[in-house]
Every structure is written in C-alpha cells, then in structure tokens.
Amino acid sequence: MSTGVDQGRSPYTGEWVGSPIPHTTTAELDRVAATAAAAAPALAALPLADRAHLLRSVAGALAANRDAIVELADAETGLGTTRLSGELVRTRVQLEMFADAVTDGSFLDVVIDPPDPDALPAPRPDLRRMLIPLGPVAVFAASNFPLAFSVGGGDTASALAAGCPVVVKAHPSHPGLSALCARIVSAALAEAAAPEGTFAIVFGEHAGRDLVTHPAITAVGFTGSLAGGRALFDLAATRPDPIPFYGELGSLNPTVVTPGALAGHGEQIATGFVGSFLLGTGQFCTKPGMLFLPAEHGLAPALTAAIDQAALGPLLNERIRDRYERSAAELTGTAGVREVVAHRPVADGAGYRSGPTLAAVSAADLRANPQLLEERFGPAALVVEYGSADELVDTIALLPGSLTATLHADPESEGALIRRLIGRFATGAGRVIWDGWPTGVAVTWAMHHGGPWPATTAPLHTSVGVTAIRRFLRPVVYQNVPDAFLPAPLQAANPLGVPRRVNGATAP
C-alpha cells in the first residue's frame, strides 16, 4: 500500500525536476524480491570471470552516459558538475576494482586442511572452506553521494562482486537520477547476460521498510542519518530471522592540532580545515566536524578569512537545509559556545542555500554538554580549545565512535603525545589520518571506511575498499566431499588458480 510519489527539486532554485515517480507498492515489491531470490542461485553459480564481466559492463555503461548522468545529478543535488564528474569516475573505478578483486579470487578466503589421522583429540577429515554469497541484498542510496553511494555505487558493486542480487531503495532527493542510473545498470547487466533479477530499484519509504523485513532479503547496506539508520537497523534486528544491517550513520571526525603543529604551520592548517569542512557544503560523512586547538591559538582571523573566501553551494534538499539551520542554532545556543563566524541563514528564497557556521567552546564546556557530541550535517564545525595534553587526551576519550580521526603534530618534538593520541584514535575510529584531512576516501584494497557506533552499525565492516565484499559473503566448509562435487575454487587442481591457505600455511 503506497500512493506517494518521489520527484526531484533543484537545490539551486527549489523548482521541480523531471516527472513524479510513483512509489513501489507492496505487491510490486514482493515481485521484485521474488525475482531477486530466483536470480540468487544462478548469479552465485556464474563463473568468476563472468561475474567480473558484469561489473565491468556496468562500469562502462555508466561512464558512457556521463553527460546525461552528471547533468541530471546536478539538477537534483546541486553538487556541481566538477564534483559529480569526479564522483562518476570514482563510481566507475570502484566497479572496475571489484571486478579485479573477483578475478583475483582471494576474497573467497579459501582454507584447506587435508586429512590428518594423527590429529588430537580425533583424526581429522578433509576440510575445504570458502565464502559464498549470502543472497539478495537491499541497498539504500545516499542523499550526499548520488553516484558513488547510490544506485551503481559501492554497496551495489560489492554485493554484485560477492555474487548477490541487489535491490536498491532510491533516495527521494534524486529520484530521476536514480531511475536513469537504474535503467543504465539494468541494461548493462542484461547485455552481459546476467540472470534476470540480478538488479532492481524501488521507490518510497514504505517500500524501504518492506524491503528490510522481506523474507527474501539477506542483508542491508545503508548510508544515511543516525535516526533513519537506527530505525531500519531495529527493523532488521527484530525480524523473525534477523539479518546483517550495514549502516553508516553519523561521525564527528575529530581533528587534533597539537602545540607543535600550531607553531609550525597553524595558518596552513586553518585553511586546510575550512576547505575540508566546507567541501560539498559540509555534506560529507567524513566532514571534520570538530577541530581541537590549543587555547590561545590565535587562528580565529585565519579561519574567518578562509570561510569568507569559500564558495558554498546549496544544501541537498529543503529538509536537510532546515535541519542544518536548526542544528546550527542549537550549537551556537549551547552554554559556553561562542561564534567564530556568525551564522548567516540565507533566506532569499533561491533554493536551499544557507551560510556556514563555525563556533568555539572550551574542552571543559564540551565535556559538560553531551549534545555537542552529535554530528551536524552541513557546513557547521566546532573548535574545541584545550589546555594541557592530559585534558586533550581525556576529552578525546569521551568522543563517540567516528569514521576518521586526524592528527596534526610535530613528529620531532611531540613523540610521546603522538603515541598517546594515535592509540586513542585507533580505539575510537576506523581511519587514522596524519597531517591531512578526512574528506576524500581513496577506493583501494586497504581502505577502511567504518568505525564503532554511531559511525556504523557494524564495526567489523567497511563500505569502501575491496574488503567491503565480505559483508555479503558467508563461509561454508565441505567435509570429505569428492573432488568432482566440490566448487571449482576448492578442487584439488585449483583450476581457477585462486589463493588458498593449505594446512595452516599460505600457498605460494
């Protein structure tokens, strides 16, 4: 039951874009899920080379439609064509990297233990373990990454690489783009002879909830707000058969500047910080929302100057703009918080623009006001002024889990403090950054984009990088099964040449 529609609006003007797209009904969703379930065994059974070909086909088709995609993405998100062209390249490169990982085969995590008649407490049978696909995966598209974390984005790429059919829930903020990308992805998969049902898209909040509770769905990938993510996590956890829910929710991304770094290149840090926290109008999950500076830092003029020079695009939609303005007001209205740059709401009616917010607070007042530890989506950040190194470390210890934590320090003179901070960062964040900025997430084998709650709902997993595939795989071990009936990666001859750990040792 659903009677609503999704329709995009231009963040530049507030005007409607394209035509309304009706929400998916429960009956339609049942059909979509059943088709995905029917596709699962066929997709899982495809040879790895064919599975990699599907990913490359999607990558090529998205790249081939660049102009249409970027134009519609900008109309619905206001992120600008430069950023969106880069995001499309990232989306393509990501799909290609997962295709490489599929043919590499190490993601199968094959472990083989030959029989051992002398094993204790009992003789050991022949055991051959590998990872297999979980089944149909629901992917919730993100407002702030309409390409790289949406229809053909990282969750879809890693689920397909795992061999799982995908059902995308479109984001209501860019429905026209979602429909366009879904048509391109579907056509590319069909052309590459993917099983029917390998990919589908649904629209509407009701369809999203139906998807998370549908018996055919075996896992969920989500990028979005803490409140929305928690609600869907709870649905997944209260199913009769709970399923994994991989949600990336909210992150403060603390950034620490030590006295040594301040003395060495304070002004440069101020400029870098402003560039990072205002990038994409502050709508990155890795936005550095909290800058720890020594008290008496003297950087207010440099920070103000950098903000004055920044060109700020509109926010993604009306709801995000309104929420941002409420959040900025709450921030600057908190006891002990001072404005470094006065927040200037832009109320001229032209789209969803607003002004940046930079506030400051003492570390003591931060500790006294836990509401300051919440993420504020949009161009807002908080400078936290600390006294001693001990106060800095004690305050850092109170922060909730983050995707990233960044350190600017002097390696020559501050070794002991650096070790304390990096140790603390590692327990609270998924990525520890030295002398840089958290915005910009490289898509590589080693990347980890995750972290303890509330950064994510699943601290063991990442939504970026090759290991993101693991979210959608589970192990199976075959005991004494004759070679002819084993999956190819486990057969004695290793016909696919996949890496295998045999008898406890990695084979060359």
Add this chain to the structure above:
Amino acid sequence: MSTGVDQGRSPYTGEWVGSPIPHTTTAELDRVAATAAAAAPALAALPLADRAHLLRSVAGALAANRDAIVELADAETGLGTTRLSGELVRTRVQLEMFADAVTDGSFLDVVIDPPDPDALPAPRPDLRRMLIPLGPVAVFAASNFPLAFSVGGGDTASALAAGCPVVVKAHPSHPGLSALCARIVSAALAEAAAPEGTFAIVFGEHAGRDLVTHPAITAVGFTGSLAGGRALFDLAATRPDPIPFYGELGSLNPTVVTPGALAGHGEQIATGFVGSFLLGTGQFCTKPGMLFLPAEHGLAPALTAAIDQAALGPLLNERIRDRYERSAAELTGTAGVREVVAHRPVADGAGYRSGPTLAAVSAADLRANPQLLEERFGPAALVVEYGSADELVDTIALLPGSLTATLHADPESEGALIRRLIGRFATGAGRVIWDGWPTGVAVTWAMHHGGPWPATTAPLHTSVGVTAIRRFLRPVVYQNVPDAFLPAPLQAANPLGVPRRVNGATAP
C-alpha cells in the same frame, strides 16, 4: 540486585554437588566490567608472542589439572569421563592452535597500499590496514560442552587470541566446574603476566543480562537454546550502542540418504546414524535430528536394533530432561508421525535419565507441519520418508538454517542428484558432509561451525576454527602515518614478519 545461588546436581542421582555459589551482584559486575575495560588497552598492546604465551599458559594449566577437572565435570554433567577427557584434550589443543595463529599473524589481515600519484579519481595516500581487538567480550558458557564451549573454551580462546579481555557467564548446570576452571585460567594468566582484568567469571541469569547491556562490553559469544539466545540477542540489538552478538542457537542437521546409498550400505548407515544422534545423549548442537530416507527403505529393524544396543547416559539437568520429554511427546503426537521406537520415559527417580525417541513421517506430512522443523535437544530424531528426487529436493528447500547437512549417496550413479543436493545444502548450512556424520567438529584452520538463522545469529562467523578470532576484531586503516608511529605489523620493515597484502598482491 541478586540473591540467588548456583549449585550443581549430579545427573546420575539428582543429588547436590559441592557448595552453592552466590550470584554476582550488579555492583560486583560493574567492578568486573570496569576492570576488563581497564585491561583492554594493555592486553591489546602486548607483543603477539606474549599474547600467544598467555594462551599456552592457560592450555597447560587446564591439562595439568585434568583429573580434578574431569571428575568434577562428570559429577555436574554426567557426560562420562571418557568423553570429558577427550573434551579437555580438545580444549587444550584449541588454545594451542589459537596461540599458533597469533604468532602466525595472518589473522591481522594486513593490507598495505603505497601512495599512487596517478590513481583515479584522485592521487592515493599511503594506506595501511590491520585488525585490532574490539574490547571486552562476554562469553556465555554452554550446558552441553562444559569444557570446550565454556570457561576456557573456544569463545574464550578466540577472544583472548584477538587480544580482548573476557568475562565468562557461568552455566548454572556446572557452576562448581566453572569456578574451578576460572581459578585455573586466572592463575595461569597471572603467571604469564597478563594484565589484571584479562579474565573474570560471573554467575546468575541477572548478571548475564547485565553483561550484555553493560557499556564496557563490546561483543558477546553465546552457545545455547533458541529462546535464550534470542532474548540475549534482542538485548544486544536494543542497546543505545548495539554490539555484535555471536549466538549458536539450534540446528536440525539434516542427513540425506539417496536410493543409491540405501542399496549400497543401508544397514551401515542406520547404525552410523543411531550412533551419531545418540552420542552424548543427543545433546550435541550437531546431532543429526532429521534423516531423509527413501520411502519403503526397510531400515526400521536395523534402526531399532542399533537403538536397543545403545548405552544412553543421563541428560544434563532436570530442566533439559523435562523439556526433552515434552518435546518427544509433541513430536510423536503430531499428525502423520509414527513411532519407530516407542519412547520410554525413565521415571524411576534416579537422576535425569530418559529413553530415546525415533519417529517417522512422510515428506508430505513434514511439509504440512512446520512445528516438525524445530530442533529437539536430547536423544530424539525424525526419519523423513520421501518419494521422488524432486520431492526430496523440494522438501530440503523448506528446512531452516543448520550448522551441518550430510549426504550419503552413490557417486557413480547419482551425480546429477548429488549436485542438486550439495548446492541446496550450501545455501542452508555451514558445513556440508559427505558419507559421514555431523557430530565431532574438528578444530582446524578450515573448520566452519556456523550457518544461517536459526543455527546462528551471525551467518558470517564461526565459533570453531581459527577464523573464529575474526568475531572479536575490527579494521583500522592508517593514512600517511609516519613509520615510527605505526603498529609493528604495519611498519615498512615488517619486524614481526606477518603476512601482508601489498598493493593488491599477496607478498611472498
């Protein structure tokens, strides 16, 4: 708040064993959890060789106390000294295997991507990823494995191997043994210079719930019933900060005999099946609870004879005995179910003995009665009689997730059917067994002991084998961090010699 006590009773006689052990109070539990949290960074920082030494120290101490452990274990569980001696060997071997895995270092899953100025869409920084310990882990001991899945068992071994402090919740059925083993484990850890708080034990159901919701606890390992596991899973999932809950709950462990296997060695299969389902008085999580036989199999006499010859020990405790008898009555009272061997409750008052139950049903009646798809803990099993191969495959498809699925077939004449069944088994079970029996789980690198709901709450993970360590680790990536401030496994010189994947390729 808790005023109860735990005290063991002999399953052979029903008499009390040892002295009552008071339940842990909330205040005591807070202290235990705080101490574990304080130990976490110190334990995580131990060199890998020292961490391995802790595990070996525990292994040696448990083995050195064999006689006292086995005697008390038998008094409280009635599992017999032969089985319990074997279980103690398994517990020791398990700890030693995890020690080997710690020094091997591959469990750290190190991935290193050097900088790449030409990467698309942007130049790539230096990225170095490894796994680090989650933090304090709660371990719920199992009634049916008082050693290998309890105080010093697999969950404890894998959490310590990961570098996580452990707080065990003792099982009320073997509290004296739990206290004895906890003293041995604690002394061995202290002797090996483990940080204080590396290990603790608590008693009482209330303490167990407190543990799952305690802010200091970061993950839970559990082996037990579906109802108990689901209740604790729900507690973990509804925390303000949900944590991973690794529960092994209930499993039917279907076993299929094809016409070819029946013709070839039907009587031998009947004997093997009875030996496996009655092993440990049917109290294994891998008990083959469902045997699929061709209709007109003619094995009733062989099954009956094997059961008549079996020597059956008592059940673990009064509650399990009573639940088993209710469950057996429910089974044989279901429409279409016939008794192969009449269930004979043993009501002479001597301890917790009961008789075995073997019933039979047609595949059609199984499909019509979903309550037959529930695990029945204890010496009960159900023969399912099928007509055609299609009926067999269609019925198998309806089974809930299991830890194991076993096939007896003729590889020469039944290749096509075998492929269909093994494919189906892999999607519904964690271990696929050929021509054997599911009881007996080898502790090796390749072993997987897990499966889809309701076999476990976490289908991606295992509670047996080296990969069980991963449940208690999460990734962190270091970006551009100077070598001197990196953890040893990530440093350029690789001083520990751990296996690493560099730039997408496995280093030799």
